[in-house]
Amino acid sequence: MKLRVTGAERLRRCVVVAAMLASALVLVGPGVASADDGCLPTVVIGVAGTDQGPAHPPPAGVGKNELVAQVGAEVAAAIAPIADKLGPLKVTPINYPATGVQWFGAVGAKLTYDISAYRISKDTGYSRAYQELKKQAAECRSAKFVLIGYSQGGHIMGDLAQSVFHGNGPVDRARIAAVVLIADPAYNGPTPRTTEAIYSQGKLTQDQDHWPIGGSLGQRAAFETTDPVVSICIYGDPVCDGKDLFGQDGKFKPLANQDMHGFYRGHPFEGSKDFATWAGTQVVKIIQPPPPTNPPAPAPAPAPAREPVTIAQTGPKTVTVTVVDAAGAGSRAVRCWNATDATHNWKSNFLGETQVDIPRNGTFTVTCPTAPKPGTFSLEFFNWRWSPAIQWR
Known part of the structure; x- marks a missing residue:
């Protein structure tokens, strides 16, 4: 069954290789060949946001088997630069309900979380992503994984990453090459490698002040500097910047800035065509950092274990x-x-x-x-x- 990838011109071809909880796609671009065990070296697990993904009709003009329909436009945009630089990749979308709170109800969702359809959907997505990561790690023992999620999908991927990084996940932390969280409802502003953007006149610019912001459904514990996590949020987005009702600009965020949850694509950012694509370029830098211009300094002594x-x-x-x-x-x-x-x-x-x-x-x-x-x-x-x-x- 052939598939076409929308919005990723550099990807040469896309083929379905399996379908259980999720479809598995192979995106072939320039780069290394498959490993000795016959598996591709990099596996992306992508989780779409609410009302996106395999459980929902695709956007208008998009076939149900296209990458955008399987993982959502934001996750697909983040995958494109990774496949361009690191391909070939295997991409596994997670098929879960993707229902519950909408971006315009993010504030009220915090009050009704325990009885919400969102909680059931998010926990189902976590369980399926956990099992898929476990299954693929066992089948391809040389592969490393990139976890990418948008909105509710970011909530799921952030929770799964924390499980792995604290020793409670299905794989060793060394097998997680990178994590991308786009508009995470549990966003934690002070976490290392978080990046916030301000929207103005059709463009997104990186904010340097970094006043603390947090997700509408609570703030997850900060990741460590050694955790390969890229987390992005647009100021005023009531999903990832919903901890407080009012922003620094004095606007009531759920009403005045509600459209910002959809601005991760279509608005240029830091030399990339949009914020989601930029997040994917950061993954490439994590996995393939540029060579040092000076001899590396001696490695610091390992930090003591935290959070026992x-x-x-x-x-x-x-x-x-x-x-x-x-x-x-x-x-x-x-x-x-x-x-x-x-x-x-x-x-x-x-x-x-x-x-x-x-x-x-x-x-x-x-x-x-x-x-x-x-x-x-x-x-x-x-x-x-x-x-x-x-x-x-």
């Missing part, structure tokens, strides 16, 4: 949690699970959610709404990380 979390059963429904240098300090939702990650069965393994105040350093207690069953148990700290698993007795 330990848990211990202390009662039929209570858990004592100890944290050290917790980047996720503050008031957070905590979920109890008879499982180790979000690939479990919700009906049988989800034990409910509670709110706790997490100190930077210290010990606190979590009381699960439902008593855990004997066996595997772990805690999910929303938009931060998972605890190590323990055996509940």
